Structure formats: structure tokens, C-alpha cells
Amino acid sequence: MIKTFLSLEWKAFSRSASFKLNLALKIILGIFAAFYLVMILALGVGVFYMLKEKNLEPLSTVNKYLVYWWLLDLVIRYFLQKSPIMYVKPFLTLPVKKGKIVSFFLGKTAVSFFNIYPAFFFLPFSIVLIANGYPVLQVLSWHVAILSLVFFNNYLNLLIDNLDRVFTVVLIVLVSFAVLQYYKWLDITIYSTPVFQAFYSSPLLGFAMLLLPLLLFRYCFSYFKNVLRTDEAVQPRLKDAQTENFTWLEKYGTLGTFLKNDIKLIIRNKRSKSTLLISVLFLFYGLLILTNKTYESETWRLFAGLFVTGGFLFTFGGFVPSWDSAYYPLMMSQNIRYKEYLTSKWWLIVIATCASIILASFYLFMGWKIYLAIIAAGIYNIGVNAHLVLLGGAYVKTPIDLAAGKKVFGDKKAFNLQTFLIALPKMLLPLLIFYIFNRTWNVTAGYLAVAVLGVLGLAFRNKMFRIIQNIYKKEKYATLAAYKQKN
Amino acid sequence: MISIENLKKIYNHVTVLNIPGLQIPTGQSFGLVGNNGAGKTTLFSLILDLIAPNSGSVSNNGIIVNQSEDWKRFTGAFIDESFLIGYLTPEEYFYFIGELRGLNKSDVNQFLRQFSDLFNGEILNKRKYIRDLSKGNQKKAGIVGALIGMPQVIILDEPFANLDPTTQYRLKGIIRELAAQKNTTFLISSHDLIHTTEVCSRIVVLNKGEITKDIQTNTETLKELEAFFSKGILEEV
Known part of the structure; x- marks a missing residue:
């Protein structure tokens, strides 16, 4: 037996999309x-x-x-x-x-x-x-x-x-x-x-x-x-459905429609709810690293900053569009443009990152220099990483079973090694840039360089979106086929 | 409305669909029948650009579906439960689709009124998410979702399967009525020969990926179809 x-386990692994x-x-x-x-x-x-x-x-x-x-x-x-x-x-x-x-x-x-x-x-x-x-x-x-x-x-x-x-x-x-x-x-x-x-x-x-x-x-x-x-x-117990209207989002047109849906997606499913919780925990990651004497250098501060402001970005953003995997065929045949779809996800990530920067202001107690590192990292996350996670997401293709949290033997973890491994490369570039500018000039130049990179990313947003959009289009059929494999 | 040219789909060196040419004019109720694996869902998925053809093309109102996304504005479809968003209530799902098709809440509510018989009081205002509805009720929600905003082309895969007999009759009535009043092109696939002949004005039989029959529905159609699908079996007996 x-x-x-x-x-069966081996077949499930080797035959997965x-x-x-x-x-x-x-x-x-x-x-x-x-x-x-x-x-x-x-x-x-x-x-x-x-x-x-x-x-x-x-x-x-x-x-x-x-x-x-x-x-x-x-x-x-x-x-x-x-x-x-x-x-x-x-x-x-x-x-x-x-x-x-x-x-x-x-x-x-x-x-x-x-x-x-x-x-x-x-x-x-x-x-x-x-x-x-x-x-x-x-x-x-x-x-x-x-x-x-x-x-x-x-x-x-x-x-x-x-x-x-x-x-x-x-x-x-x-x-x-x-x-x-x-x-x-x-x-x-x-x-x-x-x-x-x-x-x-x-x-x-x-x-x-x-x-x-x-x-x-x-x-x-x-x-x-x-x-x-x-x-x-087998069959989860039913709970009364909550209904939120989020009417204030309606004035943003199609973007509002998607944002409304995404918010419901996050708050009504266990897996995504724990993602939100994890991204709040990321906020405190800095306390772990910055109070430690071995990590006193400025590069480590920036590393901590990327983590502190990037919780939602990495745990949620890294898995766009997998969050919609259960109904991806609907999204692909409805009157939806890739651009609108991606823009709404992008805004969600940006809003969460901005909120993280503001919430992280308690790091000011540890010195304004640390908070400066956090702001620079936050701008970089918004300008560059927010695009990169969307780009990378096109290749992730692991369907997310939103209802899994309700299953006894389901995968309930919001944060796993996969998230971490996918996130890691996105940290290396800003650290490298910072390191170079810090070495040649000084700390301020380093932070400035990282922040400028972020602003540049924002300036070229439309160009970035076009590239991402084309990749999503190219990957569309493969993604649809992969999402069909639920187990 | 829909024209198909040299369409071929091959999986692992097996041709699962091969249609040299097929025209579906505007306003026609088009029925697709065939055994399991005949290629019905494959054809619909190709029309909706959910899979890529190996050769040939599908054009919907003059728009080649894998080159432009413009056909999405006037096309509605329900293929399977992957067209439902489980964590929404049915109302929210209808509003979502309505908003994508440019309808506001009151438009959607107005539109839903005609389906109160079909819903049988089990869908609206039940404070349940779609994922918690029964299979049959999920199907009803999906079919009505495809109809919202009355798109010019409506594609339904096996709409009668999984529904109780009463609902099947009601659904038939609704489809016939909608097809008659508006200039809507319906594409419906089914195993059920009786339902299909009742609803559709034209029936195409798919067999192993190829069109073997293409008939305008008349009084003799059902007999003809029954004869076709029972051919081998009767000989054996």
C-alpha cells in the first residue's frame, strides 16, 4: 500500500505542469x-x-x-x-x-x-x-x-x-x-x-x-x-457570506472593479489572509536584523529595508496571476484587457508598499538613518520590484488552491521557501548598486542611487507594462494549461 | 458571425479537431453534438482563444481571435466551473461581469429579474458564496453570468448537464426566447439530442474531431440523429 x-506522490510531482x-x-x-x-x-x-x-x-x-x-x-x-x-x-x-x-x-x-x-x-x-x-x-x-x-x-x-x-x-x-x-x-x-x-x-x-x-x-x-x-x-462547513460593497472604489471605473475583487479575494480566503498577516510580520523583520551588532553596516540596513517594505510585494505579488488561477479562463475570455488587469494588481502592491513605508516609521526611534534606508528601499520596491514580481509571476504557474485552507491535508502556508527563493534575486540588484555607490562616494549617494532607480522605474512604467503584457500574452496558453491541473 | 478556416488542433501527434471550414451566421442557434472526446469543448476553447490552434484560424465578427482581444466585448461564455469566482456571492459575480460589460448595478438587477423562475429562490440573497452552492446552482449562476449584457455571441458548453428536469425546461425556454427576440448567436453543445433539436435551428455532429453531419433542424432531425448515434449498436444487436 x-x-x-x-x-502516486512521484507521479503527482513529475507530471505537474x-x-x-x-x-x-x-x-x-x-x-x-x-x-x-x-x-x-x-x-x-x-x-x-x-x-x-x-x-x-x-x-x-x-x-x-x-x-x-x-x-x-x-x-x-x-x-x-x-x-x-x-x-x-x-x-x-x-x-x-x-x-x-x-x-x-x-x-x-x-x-x-x-x-x-x-x-x-x-x-x-x-x-x-x-x-x-x-x-x-x-x-x-x-x-x-x-x-x-x-x-x-x-x-x-x-x-x-x-x-x-x-x-x-x-x-x-x-x-x-x-x-x-x-x-x-x-x-x-x-x-x-x-x-x-x-x-x-x-x-x-x-x-x-x-x-x-x-x-x-x-x-x-x-x-x-x-x-x-x-x-x-471533504466538504467544509459553511459560514454566512459577508457582503462588502466598496462603493467608494466605483469611481475608478474598471480599475475599481478589479480592486474590489482583489480585496475580496484577500479577505475571504484563508491562504491570502495569512499572506496579509505574514506581510505585516515582515514589517518587524528589521528589528531582528538591526538590533544585531553583526548586521550594523549600511548594506544590511538596505537589505532590511527591502524586506520591511516588501512583505506584501513578495508574498502576494510574487504569485500574480496564480491567485486568479481557479477562474483564469473567465478572466481570459471576459471583456478584460491585460493592461487593466495588471494595473489593478500593480496598484494593490503599490498601496500596500506605501502603507508599509508609513507603518515602518516606528523605526525612526532607532535613528533617522535607518528610516532613510527604509524609504530608499521602499521607493525601489515600488518603482522596480513591483514590476519585476508581476513579470516573474508570468512564469510561476503554480495554481493556488484558494480553498486549500479549509482542507485538512491542504497546503496552508502562505510563506514558503519558494516565495523566498523567488524573492531573493530581486534584493541583489539594489544591494549591489548601493554597495558600488557607497564605496565610490558615500552612504547618501548609495541610498540616492537606489531611490533614483526606483523613480526611473516609475517613469518608464508604461514601457514596463507593455513588456509584461507581451510576456503574459505569450505565456497565456501555457498558463491556462498549467492552472487546469488542480492537483 | 463566426467563421472557421482550416482549423486544426493536435495533441501528442493525434489530431483532435480538424475543421476545413465552418460559417455560423449572425442570430443562428447553433447546436454541437457528439460523443465524449469528439472535440466539442476543444472547438469552443479555440473560439474563446483559451488554447492555440496548430493551424488555421477562428474569426468572430471579423476579428481573428488570437490576434486581437476586441471580440471579448461582445462574447459571453460558460464552459465549466473555472468561469466562476468561488469567493464571490452570486450577486457580486453578476455585478462584476456587468461592470466589465458596462452595466451598473441597477441594470444588472433589472436583467436578473427575468431569471427568478430559473433561480427558484436558491441563488439570490442567500448569503452564500458561489463555492458553497450546489453543482447545479453553480451552473445556473454561470449560465446567467454568460448572458449578462446580452452579448452578440453566447457560448454554452453542456448547459443542460447537471440540471434538474424542471430547470432544463426553463433554460430551454429562456434560450429560445432570447434567441428569437435579439439577434444573438448561440453556440450550444450537448449530449442530449432532444434538447439540442428543440433549441437549435442548426445542428452539427462532430465525430473524432471532424464534422460528419450539418443539418437544419426540422421534424425529422431527431430521428436522423438518433439513427446516427445508434448505428453501430443496432447492428450488434
Whole structure:
């Protein structure tokens, strides 16, 4: 049975219309992953001796910081680990036991980079410990406990994606820890270190930790099996429709008609709603980078600025026209000009970017120079990147299933590695320009150059639109064919 | 109104559609019948420029459809559920299409009044999004959407499938009435020979991508069609 499921997975991947793009992304990700695995491996082997040299007891020092890694692991998983998608409907009427479907689904999540990479650190580290005379049984129990925590995170992340109440609880816990830690009111390591140490000192406790992921697995299993039973997995529960009129948009003619639709698209679908949420989170990305001493250079400030003002641009704009994939044939046969269609999307992106620039004014507290970087980056985003995302979108061709948020096994993530990889090249050019002007003249010239580039992009808007329009026209049939493949 | 020349569509070296020439004059109710895979949807998709022909061309009111977008102004179509916007309520969907065709809200409301029988109280003011409607009701919304603003050319793919018998009768009445009063060219495909002969003044039979029959509807048409589609089967029996 598992073999059948696996072969179906492979067919879904290799026969997808966006196969080439997916494959390319997978290869790039593979290179990244290999690079990180090598680094982690080196750390795993070397950390024992590094700590020894500094006259620290290696195991207890590692135990002290483990809690940070564990929590960070969960956060990274939330953003990057894709929840696997499975189309279960066709199986429900076939002679396949529901338990089989669910356990395949849950088992699939276990085969993930995020469950494998810890082994690259903990395996060599444990071996080094044993080689240096630490008792085998105790190291083993410690290792098993850590492994259990890894898989605990794996299934917790799955629940976070699917159950809003789990998400809320975890978020509150994490944020309160972060706040307590940041203001130094409470040091969690004081409480966590003895726990991690106990995995080593009392092997029984260490092995008992295995229960944690097992129990969670059991819970996930019964949860998913249950939802599979009720209508919800197949037919979502209905909610009363809201109706907004947005009459104030009517005076903008066809543009207003499209904007009205786009706003409804964003607020009425879970996937796009979470996109909006993510783009708000992007606003705070600067806090992460700018408070860190390693990122003090002006180039990093500009990088942060591009992120802070570009949240909506990258998460929403990067997937135009895929947002309309479900009814693209309608858009292509209605009385719609490409130009009007693109203009409305462009305005949406520009308005959101302008709003981000204004909302980001709280960075003024960190100094007007930082805000200057944000403004320059914002102008660049509006003038150049807003066009580039629309251009790139013509080639993305991954249909977005707007209703997926309602499906149990659907793809609910608004932000994934694909978004990031598509966004990254758009950051490089302004950083390069800035770097050159900053080197030859000064910081102001650098920011000015980036901003001027943005203004130039705006000035040549019509020219840019013509180019984009032609590409959309050229890609039209391929896009229509790709969107037809819903799963 | 619509003229087709040397139209060919090939998928993986298989010719799925090959029409040397076909003229559909303005105001005609044109019926397209054929078995599964005969090329009905392919032909409609080519007329709507949703797929590219391998050779030949389609022109709609003198406009070659893959060269200019101007035909979109006077053409309405409903092929499948990908012509519906799921997150809108039916009213919002109708207003959206109305606005694209230059009608305001009250125009659309006025236009919708004639469909109250067809809607049977299940579409308007139900506080439901289109994605939450039943398959049949979605279809009704899509068909009416294609009619909004009375475009000169209306293309409906399998409009009778998935509808209950009462609705099928009502829809037939509406199409006949609209085709009679206005100078609208209807293109309708169907498996249902009875419906098609009742609604259409001309019927073309597609078989494996080629036109095998082209008849003006008369009292004998249904018999002729039935004979054609049951030919092989009767011989076997």
C-alpha cells in the first residue's frame, strides 16, 4: 500500500505542469541543505573539543543552550517545513483503510530535512562523548530524549498548522518566553538546563521522553482519522457570506472593479489572509536584523529595508496571476484587457508598499538613518520590484488552491521557501548598486542611487507594462494549461 | 458571425479537431453534438482563444481571435466551473461581469429579474458564496453570468448537464426566447439530442474531431440523429 502511495506522490510531482520550476527549486534547496548539513556535521564533531579548550564541561554547556535550539527549531519549522499535501477524497470510497491513509500521511511528515538535520549534530556529538569516556547508557538516553523532542516538534508543527487553538497557545507561550528573556526578567535556561541534564543523569527519564512524540502521534492520528470521517475533510462547513460593497472604489471605473475583487479575494480566503498577516510580520523583520551588532553596516540596513517594505510585494505579488488561477479562463475570455488587469494588481502592491513605508516609521526611534534606508528601499520596491514580481509571476504557474485552507491535508502556508527563493534575486540588484555607490562616494549617494532607480522605474512604467503584457500574452496558453491541473 | 478556416488542433501527434471550414451566421442557434472526446469543448476553447490552434484560424465578427482581444466585448461564455469566482456571492459575480460589460448595478438587477423562475429562490440573497452552492446552482449562476449584457455571441458548453428536469425546461425556454427576440448567436453543445433539436435551428455532429453531419433542424432531425448515434449498436444487436 505504501508503495502505491509513494508512486502516486512521484507521479503527482513529475507530471505537474510546474515540474521544471519545482525541480529547479528542489535542486537549489538540495544544495543549500547539503551545505548546512556539512556545517552542522562539522559542529557536531568539533563542538566537544572547542568547549573543552575553553575549560567548559561540553555536555552541560550544550544542555544550557539546547532549549533555545529547540524553540527556534519549532519556529523555523512553522515557517519553512511544508505540510505535506494529500488528495484523500479519491481514496475514501476505495477499499483502503482510513488508518492506512492517515498513517501514511503522518509518516510522510517524518521524512523531512527538519527531522534529519539534528542527527547530523547529535549523532557525532554523542559518539565523541562516548569516545571520551562518558557512560554509553547515559549518553544513549540523552540522545533518545533529544530525538524525541525533534519528533515532538514535528507533530506539534503539524497541529499548529491545523488547529488554531494550538497555534494560539504555542504563540502565546513563545512570545511570553521571548519577552521575559529579552528584558532579562527570567532566564529560562536556569530551569531548562537541569531538565536536559537529567536526561543524561537519570537514563529512565531520558528513555521515558520517547512517550512524548508517541503520544502526540497518537493524538494526531486520532485527530486526522476523525476529521477524515466527518464531512469537514471533504466538504467544509459553511459560514454566512459577508457582503462588502466598496462603493467608494466605483469611481475608478474598471480599475475599481478589479480592486474590489482583489480585496475580496484577500479577505475571504484563508491562504491570502495569512499572506496579509505574514506581510505585516515582515514589517518587524528589521528589528531582528538591526538590533544585531553583526548586521550594523549600511548594506544590511538596505537589505532590511527591502524586506520591511516588501512583505506584501513578495508574498502576494510574487504569485500574480496564480491567485486568479481557479477562474483564469473567465478572466481570459471576459471583456478584460491585460493592461487593466495588471494595473489593478500593480496598484494593490503599490498601496500596500506605501502603507508599509508609513507603518515602518516606528523605526525612526532607532535613528533617522535607518528610516532613510527604509524609504530608499521602499521607493525601489515600488518603482522596480513591483514590476519585476508581476513579470516573474508570468512564469510561476503554480495554481493556488484558494480553498486549500479549509482542507485538512491542504497546503496552508502562505510563506514558503519558494516565495523566498523567488524573492531573493530581486534584493541583489539594489544591494549591489548601493554597495558600488557607497564605496565610490558615500552612504547618501548609495541610498540616492537606489531611490533614483526606483523613480526611473516609475517613469518608464508604461514601457514596463507593455513588456509584461507581451510576456503574459505569450505565456497565456501555457498558463491556462498549467492552472487546469488542480492537483 | 463566426467563421472557421482550416482549423486544426493536435495533441501528442493525434489530431483532435480538424475543421476545413465552418460559417455560423449572425442570430443562428447553433447546436454541437457528439460523443465524449469528439472535440466539442476543444472547438469552443479555440473560439474563446483559451488554447492555440496548430493551424488555421477562428474569426468572430471579423476579428481573428488570437490576434486581437476586441471580440471579448461582445462574447459571453460558460464552459465549466473555472468561469466562476468561488469567493464571490452570486450577486457580486453578476455585478462584476456587468461592470466589465458596462452595466451598473441597477441594470444588472433589472436583467436578473427575468431569471427568478430559473433561480427558484436558491441563488439570490442567500448569503452564500458561489463555492458553497450546489453543482447545479453553480451552473445556473454561470449560465446567467454568460448572458449578462446580452452579448452578440453566447457560448454554452453542456448547459443542460447537471440540471434538474424542471430547470432544463426553463433554460430551454429562456434560450429560445432570447434567441428569437435579439439577434444573438448561440453556440450550444450537448449530449442530449432532444434538447439540442428543440433549441437549435442548426445542428452539427462532430465525430473524432471532424464534422460528419450539418443539418437544419426540422421534424425529422431527431430521428436522423438518433439513427446516427445508434448505428453501430443496432447492428450488434
